[in-house]
Amino acid sequence: MTIQMNRRTVLTLAGVAVALAATNPLVAQERALRLAFIPQENPEKLLGDIEAVTGWLTGEIGVPVEGFVTIDHAAAVEALRNGDADISFMGALPFVLAEAEIGAVPLLSEVYRDAPSYTGRIFVRRDSGIKTLADLRGRYIAFADPISESGYLYPLAEFINAGLIESPEKAETFFGRVYFAGGYQQAMQAMAEGLVDAAGASQYADLLLTPEQQAEVTWIAESEAIPSHVVIARPGLDDGVQTRFVDAMMKLNQPENREMLRYLYGPDGYVLSDPGAYDGVREMARRFGLL
Incomplete structure (x- = not known):
């Protein structure tokens, strides 16, 4: 069967594409949402965990989600700076440095043992x-x-x-x-x-x-006490993308999804991040000449 496409049809299809991009910021982004992970544990094990997590997030968000392991915290910050990563899982100190250097935005904080802090x-x-x-x-x-x-x-x-x-x-x-x-x-x-x-x-x-x-x-x-690890976004990441990612991650707190937490460094769950909770880390960084 041959489909005849006239100028009006082409314009209509173009309009649909524009409408989809406007209503779905991930379509407008035109590439996968990329997550950076730091190697707190065996990188080989982490690669398997990332595959499980990104597969689940892809189903929840509706677009491809990719993940990769960085060499260290500094490499994760650089990936956010360069746009090679959209979102990164990292510690409180790297977040504070990324906030000062590139304007990184905190999205979520991990909860361990019913507290968003540890030592x-x-x-x-x-x-x-x-x-x-x-x-x-x-x-x-x-x-x-x-x-x-x-x-x-x-x-x-x-x-x-x-x-x-x-x-x-x-x-x-x-x-x-x-x-x-x-x-x-x-x-x-x-x-x-x-x-x-x-x-x-x-x-x-x-x-x-x-x-x-x-x-x-x-x-x-x-x-x-140290504020728990944080999930941060690069500056300029679309607000709609952030919202859909956060909504998906918050679903991990639900009983039917908690099994997935073991693939994300094993926290008890996530809460919305409070930027003020990291003031002590900012002060420590200044004390040691890092800010």
Whole structure:
């Protein structure tokens, strides 16, 4: 069958396309919604999790959703800056830096143990003989990421508060060596396997170890409360796109969808983000010369 298309037909179809773009901002965007994930855990496992999450979100939002793993927090911020990512999952400190540098917008905050906050801890092996922060003088320590709040800044601040280190720049004068492992799991594994003497990571980072390893580690210091990880959008992302994404993510709080949370770093759920909740992180960043 041959379809004859005259000028009026073409104009009508063009009008439909314009109308669709106007009512569906994702159509106007003309590409998939791209999500950036930071490697808090094994990147290979995370890739499988991303595939499950983006598949579910595609069904909920109605357009293709793609995800990729960045090298670290800084790479996620750069992806937002360049438009390579529309939305990113990241920690509170990288968000504060992205907010200052590129005007990133907070959308959602994670909830853990019924609270939108958590802490950073210094973990050691139980058989190490290390009981206090002072015992780590001259020892090796692994942190998760140089712009991670619970995986670096807040745990390191405990050494400063204890008078053991003057500033982050002077950390090497106290420790024998400081490493950045690239994620919580990597830092914890390095400590658990004896490659380093301690690890600075989230209070829940020991859950990334095997049950046998969990029984062999403990923590000796804990930071003040930190706002939980946040989901942020690049500046200029269409408001309608943001709304549809947030609506889909909030559905994860519903009993029938909660199984999907295990693919998103395992929070208990999400709440709408309160920019004011990150004032303490902004102050910490200023204190350490990051803002």
